[in-house]
Amino acid sequence: MSHETETPSTLLKLDDYRVGFRTERGLAKAVDGVSYELNSGKTLAIVGESGSGKTVLNRGIMGLLGSNINESGSVKFQGEELVNTNRQKFWGKKMAMIFQDPMTSLNPVMKVGKQVSEPLRLHQGMSRKEARHRTVELFTLVGIPEPSQRFDEYPHQLSGGMRQRVMISIALAIEPDLLIADEPTTSLDVTVQKYILDLLVEVQKESNMAMTIITHDLGVARGRADEILVMYGGRVMEHAPAETLFNEMAHPYTSALLSSIPKLDDPKHTRLTPIEGFPPDIVDGPDGCKFAARCQYAQENCLSELPDTTVKGDHSYACFYPIGTDEGAKAFASNAERGHTAAGLKIRAKEEVI
Amino acid sequence: MAGSGNNHLRENTDDTLLRVENLVVEFPSGRRNKVHAVSDISFDIMEGETLGIVGESGCGKSTTAKAIIQLPKPTAGKVEYQGTNLTELDKEGMRQQRPSIQMIYQDPISSLNPRRTVFNIVNEGTRVWSTEHGAAQEQKVDEMIEAVGLDPREAKTRRPHEYSGGQCQRISVARALVLDPKVIICDEPVSSLDVSVQARILNMLQDMKEEYKLTLLFISHDLSVVKNVSDRVAVMYLGKICEIGDGDLIYEKPTHPYTRLLLAAIPDPKNKHKDITDILEGELPSPLNPPSGCRFRTRCPRATEKCAAEEPEFRQIGNDDHWVACHFPHIEGDDLGPNDEISWPPDPQK
Ligand SMILES: Nc1ncnc2c1ncn2[C@@H]1O[C@H](COP(=O)(O)OP(=O)(O)OP(=O)(O)O)[C@@H](O)[C@H]1O
Ligand SMILES: Nc1ncnc2c1ncn2[C@@H]1O[C@H](COP(=O)(O)OP(=O)(O)OP(=O)(O)O)[C@@H](O)[C@H]1O
Ligand code: SF4
Numbered sequence: 001m002s003h004e005t006e007t008p009s010t011l012l013k014l015d016d017y018r019v020g021f022r023t024e025r026g027l028a029k030a031v032d033g034v035s036y037e038l039n040s041g042k043t044l045a046i047v048g049e050s051g052s053g054k055t056v057l058n059r060g061i062m063g064l065l066g067s068n069i070n071e072s073g074s075v076k077f078q079g080e081e082l083v084n085t086n087r088q089k090f091w092g093k094k095m096a097m098i099f100q101d102p103m104t105s106l107n108p109v110m111k112v113g114k115q116v117s118e119p120l121r122l123h124q125g126m127s128r129k130e131a132r133h134r135t136v137e138l139f140t141l142v143g144i145p146e147p148s149q150r151f152d153e154y155p156h157q158l159s160g161g162m163r164q165r166v167m168i169s170i171a172l173a174i175e176p177d178l179l180i181a182d183e184p185t186t187s188l189d190v191t192v193q194k195y196i197l198d199l200l201v202e203v204q205k206e207s208n209m210a211m212t213i214i215t216h217d218l219g220v221a222r223g224r225a226d227e228i229l230v231m232y233g234g235r236v237m238e239h240a241p242a243e244t245l246f247n248e249m250a251h252p253y254t255s256a257l258l259s260s261i262p263k264l265d266d267p268k269h270t271r272l273t274p275i276e277g278f279p280p281d282i283v284d285g286p287d288g289c290k291f292a293a294r295c296q297y298a299q300e301n302c303l304s305e306l307p308d309t310t311v312k313g314d315h316s317y318a319c320f321y322p323i324g325t326d327e328g329a330k331a332f333a334s335n336a337e338r339g340h341t342a343a344g345l346k347i348r349a350k351e352e353v354i
Numbered sequence: 355m356a357g358s359g360n361n362h363l364r365e366n367t368d369d370t371l372l373r374v375e376n377l378v379v380e381f382p383s384g385r386r387n388k389v390h391a392v393s394d395i396s397f398d399i400m401e402g403e404t405l406g407i408v409g410e411s412g413c414g415k416s417t418t419a420k421a422i423i424q425l426p427k428p429t430a431g432k433v434e435y436q437g438t439n440l441t442e443l444d445k446e447g448m449r450q451q452r453p454s455i456q457m458i459y460q461d462p463i464s465s466l467n468p469r470r471t472v473f474n475i476v477n478e479g480t481r482v483w484s485t486e487h488g489a490a491q492e493q494k495v496d497e498m499i500e501a502v503g504l505d506p507r508e509a510k511t512r513r514p515h516e517y518s519g520g521q522c523q524r525i526s527v528a529r530a531l532v533l534d535p536k537v538i539i540c541d542e543p544v545s546s547l548d549v550s551v552q553a554r555i556l557n558m559l560q561d562m563k564e565e566y567k568l569t570l571l572f573i574s575h576d577l578s579v580v581k582n583v584s585d586r587v588a589v590m591y592l593g594k595i596c597e598i599g600d601g602d603l604i605y606e607k608p609t610h611p612y613t614r615l616l617l618a619a620i621p622d623p624k625n626k627h628k629d630i631t632d633i634l635e636g637e638l639p640s641p642l643n644p645p646s647g648c649r650f651r652t653r654c655p656r657a658t659e660k661c662a663a664e665e666p667e668f669r670q671i672g673n674d675d676h677w678v679a680c681h682f683p684h685i686e687g688d689d690l691g692p693n694d695e696i697s698w699p700p701d702p703q704k
């Protein structure tokens with residue numbers, strides 16, 4: 001990761017941030033040493049395997065994980081250290097989060113309009129009438145049809161995408177300095193998705209808000225983010241400006257992830273290529289690179305040593321045998337020759353890189 | 355209405371597993387209004403076939419899915435499953451059909467009982483429905499949990515909130531698959547999954563299709579995913595089907611103005627439809643008071659008075675399995691399309 005000196009526009013700075021859940025089996029290290037910086041006005045996309053720690057990382061930053069956790073390392077927000085402090089005073093105007101599953105974060109027995117207008121009254125001191133008016137305005141803005149009628153409906157009466165847009169309108173109401181959006185558009189069709197993302201960018205330009213978007217949609221990440229962070233097993237595998245990540249990807253995990261996407265040009269029922277094997281156990285994980293067991297490039301040392309992060313300008317990655325380097329090419333060739341990796345994984349034909 | 359007629363239905367044979375005819379679902383809204391969530395749609399699915407449904411958020415996809423399993427019973431129309439009209443069954447009759455028709459719900463986390471362990475959640479159905487018992491059944495549950503990429507040992511003690519969003523989604527997939535259903539209605543089954551786990555699950559569904567002739571209704575906003583899994587695709591807009599047929603044909607040559615706009619918006623640098631520059635704007639119609647004639651007309655760049663006056667019927671494109679409900683579809687050699695500039699903005703008069 002780049003460890004430049006903090007400039008005034010650095011809004012968020014993580015250094016070796018870790019979160020562990022105390023479980024019966026031991027500490028579940030969901031976030032295991034993450035470092036990055038995010039500036040005001042910028043958008044960071046976080047992508048990565050399901051269960052790789054994207055949500056826990058961001059709920060951790062927000063201080064939304066309860067007390068049954070171990071938190072360490074550093075998270076500085078506007079220069080202030082957050083780790084092991086109560087962050088409630090930042091919620092709202094300073095930082096806000098759109099949650100992954102709108103149904104679980106909206107109150108099922110409260111009218112949706114009220115769920116948006118209450119915080120407006122609370123945080124912005126609006127009267128009941130003003131807040132209702134503003135809420136209807138926001139519903140219109142995010143494209144909820146018949147907004148004043150919808151104000152008085154309950155979450156189950158809305159479609160999945162409308163619920164998601166209710167969540168988004170809460171965030172828009174606040175215009176926080178940092179907005180964390182956990183899969184904000186999974187329930188939206190592509191036209192509404194495009195519209196909502198445009199809307200967020202507009203708000204971002206006006207208010208210089210910083211955004212973290214967690215997404216599985218690599219098209220969205222590429223088109224909308226300034227930078228992309230690729231996570232696996234609670235760690236950052238690769239971090240680069242969006243186009244650099246796609247054009248000069250270095251980490252075998254990034255490449256494997258990309259090659260499992262169904263392609264629009266392929267005919268129906270084309271066999272997909274998932275990454276073989278399973279993600280690492282986060283309680284009792286491997287010593288070496290977390291991806292080693294599933295990596296086509298893995299050599300003996302990958303299994304025992306944790307690779308350092310290589311920093312090349314604004315591109316960084318944690319791998320001994322990165323793609324596009326001589327070491328990487330040699331590692332792959334030697335695995336191809338013996339037919340398997342150091343971890344015993346069979347080598348398949350060279351991954352097709354998009 | 356937009357998209358009427360049942361020309362696009364195929365012959366009702368022994369191979370027809372599910373046949374939905376003129377399905378209507380309305381919800382009361384306020385004291386006097388009603389939401390026209392699904393308005394007179396028809397489709398059929400053959401045994402072993404996958405029908406993908408795509409369409410604008412709020413257009414009635416989930417409502418259609420739930421109406422098939424009679425949750426709630428539709429306002430009108432027929433849902434024929436292996437020749438039985440499900441809308442006429444009582445509770446007990448429906449209960450007997452349920453094991454073979456499974457549903458994966460759209461909200462993965464909230465559709466799982468938070469107080470039960472994940473093993474019990476997946477096991478739940480087998481205890482009620484299954485003929486297998488004891489160790490054999492538990493082993494099957496373990497195998498299914500493992501097949502979706504989770505650790506069966508952990509599943510015995512952990513509850514849904516201790517899992518990530520995508521892990522919860524896989525739990526619902528396992529819960530549906532463990533019962534060996536004949537049909538699975540999947541409402542956004544892979545939306546929270548990373549692309550690798552998604553690929554694994556889609557491959558698994560494909561295998562089950564080949565091995566057991568599993569039949570799928572597959573709803574998703576990810577158009578590449580829908581294209582990959584589906585044999586046929588239906589495009590919905592505001593409670594109506596506007597285009598239906600062979601998936602490859604629809605993706606290759608979309609003819610309905612809405613389908614074209616939808617495909618153009620796919621965020622993929624290689625999207626070959628991205629040059630379609632018609633903009634989706636115009637007044638957002640309401641399901642409380644849907645536009646007359648074609649429901650897409652308020653936002654359609656091709657709309658004319660005819661679109662407001664008459665609802666288009668399904669017509670076949672050539673001899674292909676490709677049907678469109680539009681007065682002015684984009685068909686090569688078809689010069690019916692009026693000059694877009696002259697017709698925009700459409701006449702708002704009803
Ligand atoms: N309360 C908890 N107790 C124990 N483990 C937990 C808890 N919450 C999450 N985890 C574990 O932490 C890991 C990271 O979860 P997280 O929700 O951050 O994943 P994610 O990257 O957001 O995945 P997805 O893309 O599926 O949402 C997972 O292995 C999950 O099972
Ligand atoms: N229980 C209900 N009561 C009242 N209205 C409802 C109910 N369920 C759905 N609706 C309405 O029916 C319409 C269709 O909703 P549905 O959930 O089927 O949409 P969808 O196509 O699944 O959308 P999405 O892609 O956003 O999930 C919406 O206008 C919605 O508000
Ligand atoms: S041209 Fe007319 S019928 Fe066709 S989609 Fe547009 S409004 Fe509907």
Ligand SMILES: [Mg+2]
Nearest residue numbers: 055100518519
């Ligand atoms: Mg998550």
Ligand SMILES: [Mg+2]
Nearest residue numbers: 159160416460
């Ligand atoms: Mg839905």
